Every structure is written in structure tokens, then in C-alpha cells.
Amino acid sequence: MKDKLEKLKKEILDYLKDVKDNDVLREFEIKYLSRKGKLAEVLKGLKNLDASERKEIGQLANEVKKEIQNKFQEVKNIVSGEGGQDKIIDVTLPGKKIKKGSISPLTIVQNELEDLFTSMGFMVLDGPELESDYYNFEAVNIPKNHPARDMQDTFYIDKKNKDDEYDLVMRTHTSSVQVRAMQKYGAPLRCVVPGRVFRCEAIDASHEHTFDQMEGLMVGENISLDNLIAVMKELLKGIFHKEMEVRVRPGYFPFVEPGIELDIKCTLCEGKGCPACKNSGWLELFPAGLVHPKVLEYGGIDSKKYSGFAFGLGLTRLVMMKYGINDIRAFNNGDLRFLKQF
Ligand code: DAH
Numbered sequence: 001m002k003d004k005l006e007k008l009k010k011e012i013l014d015y016l017k018d019v020k021d022n023d024v025l026r027e028f029e030i031k032y033l034s035r036k037g038k039l040a041e042v043l044k045g046l047k048n049l050d051a052s053e054r055k056e057i058g059q060l061a062n063e064v065k066k067e068i069q070n071k072f073q074e075v076k077n078i079v080s081g082e083g084g085q086d087k088i089i090d091v092t093l094p095g096k097k098i099k100k101g102s103i104s105p106l107t108i109v110q111n112e113l114e115d116l117f118t119s120m121g122f123m124v125l126d127g128p129e130l131e132s133d134y135y136n137f138e139a140v141n142i143p144k145n146h147p148a149r150d151m152q153d154t155f156y157i158d159k160k161n162k163d164d165e166y167d168l169v170m171r172t173h174t175s176s177v178q179v180r181a182m183q184k185y186g187a188p189l190r191c192v193v194p195g196r197v198f199r200c201e202a203i204d205a206s207h208e209h210t211f212d213q214m215e216g217l218m219v220g221e222n223i224s225l226d227n228l229i230a231v232m233k234e235l236l237k238g239i240f241h242k243e244m245e246v247r248v249r250p251g252y253f254p255f256v257e258p259g260i261e262l263d264i265k266c267t268l269c270e271g272k273g274c275p276a277c278k279n280s281g282w283l284e285l286f287p288a289g290l291v292h293p294k295v296l297e298y299g300g301i302d303s304k305k306y307s308g309f310a311f312g313l314g315l316t317r318l319v320m321m322k323y324g325i326n327d328i329r330a331f332n333n334g335d336l337r338f339l340k341q342f
Helices: 002-017 022-033 038-048 051-080 105-119 147-151 174-185 225-240 293-298 315-323
Strands: 130-132 168-170 189-198 210-220 246-250 256-265 282-291 307-314
Touching (some): 002 022, 002 038, 022 038, 022 051, 105 210, 210 225, 225 256, 225 282, 225 315, 282 293
Antiparallel strands (some): 189 210, 210 307, 246 256, 256 282, 282 307
16 A cells, blocks of 8 residues: 555656646546546555554555645646746737726816925815805805805705704805814914815806815915915916916905905917907906905914915816816716817
């Protein structure tokens, strides 16, 4: 029995040395390792041995079996891996083409702006899209029943619980994150907040129910309109890659005092007047202002010690101006012909 085992082991290991492909390996497996194979047959002889011999030979049999199995696995790995003749990789064959999407123009511009602002020490913050009436309106100085609420058509959502003090709204602007940021980080503070906002609009080429804004907020000691305009000019240089001529007009927003509208000289006619700028020579770019003391107080910041500026960039509008996109609906309709151009 012992001799038989040794002989079989030698036979098997010799056989395995020459196996180079899967078919031969399969044949080998059937011939030697299957239930009716040669190894099983020899092992069957164990039960005819007397007890003392069975122990010794049994141990040997186990060792042989293990050795054979290890060798078999080793050869199998080689044959089915790169070394196998039937698996040689032909590196000259054309590869499989992986379909890649493209980056939305909104994301491209958002990334650029985030880089620009972080280089000026601003944090990039996020806030909830489903927001409480409190942060969206009250905390930015638009109390209930204030006529300024009419400036933004709003999707109201039922309160979570009947007894909750505030309704929920799909946020109408990213200004909703101003007081959240002040409460969390205090003063001094510099942040931008890119994100989606929602309005109950009748949709046409220039109105959408879902679009993107980027809010900016800087709070510190002695922050003035000068700081605001300096940052805005830096921002415009980043977007248009040249110095832009700007003009400032007064504008009304309850959360800033004074509030301004920042215009740039029309990029198409350079100020001469054309249909794009309604013959005024100027394009309305974004509103901004000095943060209203009440908003600072809502944010837990001492308005006697600190002041700040805020601006509300219409990200979607900016992207439309930058790439000459004339229909806002293109952003959300999922048409790949639009998206693939970027
Ligand atoms: N939240 C305003 C809107 O969506 C835009 C805005 C105006 C934001 C003035 C500001 C600001 O931060 O100072 O209409």
C-alpha cells in the first residue's frame, strides 16, 4: 500500500509537470482525482488494513493527497492565468471602448469658482434643499406676511408635525444658508454656498423651477462695500479672464443694507447697445449688499462689532452668458446632445 501510494504520487507529479492547457488538466482531474479516479482507488485499500497500519498509512495517504492537491491547484492557476496557452492576451486587438459622460457646464463653472474662492480663503458650504421657512425667509429678514415674500414664488411643503412652528419650503435661494453658517462658525467668516434652488415659475426659455445659485458671505470687522467690489472684480477676472468694467446700482433685498445690483459692460456690444443688453450697454450680473444687522443678530453675531457683505450669484445665468446658451430648459431636460458639447 505504501509503495502504491509513493508510486502514484510520483506518477501524478510527473504528469502535472507537462500539463500546459485546460483540456489536459481536465482529463487529468478525471483520471486521478475524481471519485472513481486512481487516487480514490488506492485510498479505498485503507479499510482493509489492520488498525496499527491504518494509522501510519492513513497519515501518509493524507500527506500525499494534500501535496497532490496543492500541486494541482498551482498548475491550474498557471494554466488559467496569463501563462496558459489558450489564454494568451493579444495586445494588438482593439480595446473595449468605455463610454464616458461629460461634465455639466454648471459643474465646470462651479468648480472654477470654488477654486477661485478657496484661494481667497472662503469655505465651500452646503445646505438643505428642503428648508424651514425660518432659514429661508425669517432669518434673512423676510418675516411672515412681508410683501418681499412675493418676489419669490415658493413651493411650500406641509409641516412635518402639526405643532411645528415653521412650514417647510423648497429653498428659493441659497441665502438660506447665511444664518446657518453664522450659527455654526461665528465671526469672522468667509464662505460660498453653491446649490440648487426652486421657484414655482411658469417655465419658458429664461425661467425654470429648478436652477443653481452661488451665495457668498464674508463677515469680519470693518467689512465695507469696497471689500465687496474688490472681491467681485477678482471674481469677474476669474470668470471672463480679463478686467471687466462694472457699474453699481442700488437694489432692494431685505437681508442687505445697502443693497446693490452689479452690472458688467455688455460682452457682446462692449457698451454700445444691442438686443442682448436691451440697448442699455450693460448686463445685470448679480445682486449683493452689506449684510443687514438683523441677519447678523439672527446668526448670533454682534452687529456692533462686525459687518459683512453678501452676494447672490445666479450660477445658471452666468453659465448661460459664458457659453451663449439661450434656453434655460436645456439644463434639466436630459438631452445628451446638449450635455455632450462640454
Ligand atoms: N437671494 C437673492 C435671490 O435669490 C439674491 C441675493 C441678493 C443674495 C442680494 C444676496 C444678496 O446675498 O446680498 O433673489
